Amino acid sequence: MPVASPPALEAFLTQELALLERKHWQRACRVLEPTTGPLVQYDGRTYLHFASNDYLSLARDARVIRAAAEALAHYGLGSGASRLMSGTSPLHEQLETRLAQFKQQEAALLFSSGYLTNLGLITSLVGPEDVVVCDHANHASLIDACRLSRARLRVYPHGDVARLQQLLERHATAHRRLIVSDGVFSMDGDVAPLRELVDVARAAEAWLLVDDAHGSFVLGAHGRGSLELCGVEEDVTVQMGTLSKALGGLGGFVVGARVLIQWLLHRARPFIYSTALPPAVVAGALAALTIVEEEPERRQRVLVLAARLREGLRAQGWDTLQSTTHIVPVLIGETATALDVAQALLAGGIYAPAVRPPTVPEGTARLRLSVTALHTDAHVDQCLTVLHDLRARMR
Numbered sequence: 066m067p068v069a070s071p072p073a074l075e076a077f078l079t080q081e082l083a084l085l086e087r088k089h090w091q092r093a094c095r096v097l098e099p100t101t102g103p104l105v106q107y108d109g110r111t112y113l114h115f116a117s118n119d120y121l122s123l124a125r126d127a128r129v130i131r132a133a134a135e136a137l138a139h140y141g142l143g144s145g146a147s148r149l150m151s152g153t154s155p156l157h158e159q160l161e162t163r164l165a166q167f168k169q170q171e172a173a174l175l176f177s178s179g180y181l182t183n184l185g186l187i188t189s190l191v192g193p194e195d196v197v198v199c200d201h202a203n204h205a206s207l208i209d210a211c212r213l214s215r216a217r218l219r220v221y222p223h224g225d226v227a228r229l230q231q232l233l234e235r236h237a238t239a240h241r242r243l244i245v246s247d248g249v250f251s252m253d254g255d256v257a258p259l260r261e262l263v264d265v266a267r268a269a270e271a272w273l274l275v276d277d278a279h280g281s282f283v284l285g286a287h288g289r290g291s292l293e294l295c296g297v298e299e300d301v302t303v304q305m306g307t308l309s310k311a312l313g314g315l316g317g318f319v320v321g322a323r324v325l326i327q328w329l330l331h332r333a334r335p336f337i338y339s340t341a342l343p344p345a346v347v348a349g350a351l352a353a354l355t356i357v358e359e360e361p362e363r364r365q366r367v368l369v370l371a372a373r374l375r376e377g378l379r380a381q382g383w384d385t386l387q388s389t390t391h392i393v394p395v396l397i398g399e400t401a402t403a404l405d406v407a408q409a410l411l412a413g414g415i416y417a418p419a420v421r422p423p424t425v426p427e428g429t430a431r432l433r434l435s436v437t438a439l440h441t442d443a444h445v446d447q448c449l450t451v452l453h454d455l456r457a458r459m460r
């Protein structure tokens with residue numbers, strides 16, 4: 066039997082890309098150039114940036130830059146190897162100690178990104194005999210990590226604790242059961258029902274893992290994150306966070322019991338087989354963490370600004386979902402409409418791309434606005450004015 070030869074790679078990919086474009090799923094990286102404050106230049110024009118995760122505006126803080134520059138001059142650009150081979154500088158250890166202290170946990174372990182942290186963490190905790198139960202809105206890195214672990218993956222509707230409980234009961238005979246949730250949901254801006262998750266986990270003797278990429282350094286009286294906000298810091302089995310959002314750098318970390326960190330050091334493949342973070346990045350994160358500790362008014366400002374934005378949007382009739390944090394979604398629905406809205410925002414001087422499937426479920430395309438410490442009331446009001454005019458035109 067003659068076997069049909071596959072189409073040439075380029076022809077195949079061209080066809081597949083055309084399909085994505087027809088669904089309005091096409092993506093492109095836009096080249097942004099920072100100017101001052103929350104302003105960016107894009108394609109020759111200046112825009113107010115409402116899409117950054119640099120919530121505390123620390124990425125370009127002069128103290129952070131100075132610390133990173135000094136480490137760069139001293140240690141050079143790269144770490145030269147994985148942490149276990151020769152890639153651990155005194156700075157890596159210092160940052161781990163400081164993160165553990167800050168989060169009031171026994172120990173911490175750094176990874177080269179938040180994505181890699183989740184891959185390493187989950188694949189080290191569960192395997193084929195086990196069951197992982199995830200919130201439907203969990204970040205893609207958590208889902209990918211669960212798949213890679215080869216544990217059985219079960220998903221409950223966003224925030225549906227009763228359904229979670231059912232799933233745990235149904236899998237009561239599994240070897241181990243792990244509940245996995247974002248602390249702050251990255252595209253919805255709501256906080257997970259952590260108190261209830263803790264209770265359900267305890268009753269079912271399951272472990273609870275919280276990804277606090279967005280809550281860390283912003284939420285809670287001391288900025289320790291969504292666990293502090295919900296009063297469950299003692300009750301969650303393991304939490305991760307990143308250096309790439311509120312700390313303005315790059316990298317991820319796990320904090321928890323000392324034995325957990327020891328275990329990850331032996332088991333987490335992204336830790337073992339990937340080059341350590343550059344010392345300059347680690348030094349920058351250390352300086353950023355100091356600022357977080359010394360300037361609580363930064364995170365307070367961000368939350369006050371976010372509330373102003375959210376309340377303004379709700380008064381105009383926009384659906385901001387269950388957001389209570391510095392992430393403020395504006396639900397649009399249809400993907401093509403969301404693209405039009407984002408385009409209209411651009412025309413009004415606001416940079417905030419549309420978030421579309423597969424990042425969010427079909428039919429829930431949205432804007433995802435985020436405020437930062439360098440935004441002012443006037444910036445927020447400018448964004449509100451543009452959206453107000455847009456809403457009037459859409460009616």
Ligand SMILES: *Cc1c(COP(=O)(O)O)cnc(C)c1O
Pocket residue numbers: 178179180181183204206247251276278279307308309315316317
């Ligand atoms: C951004 C994000 C990550 C990944 O972190 P990176 O450092 O960007 O790789 C993980 N989890 C959540 C919830 C995130 O929003």
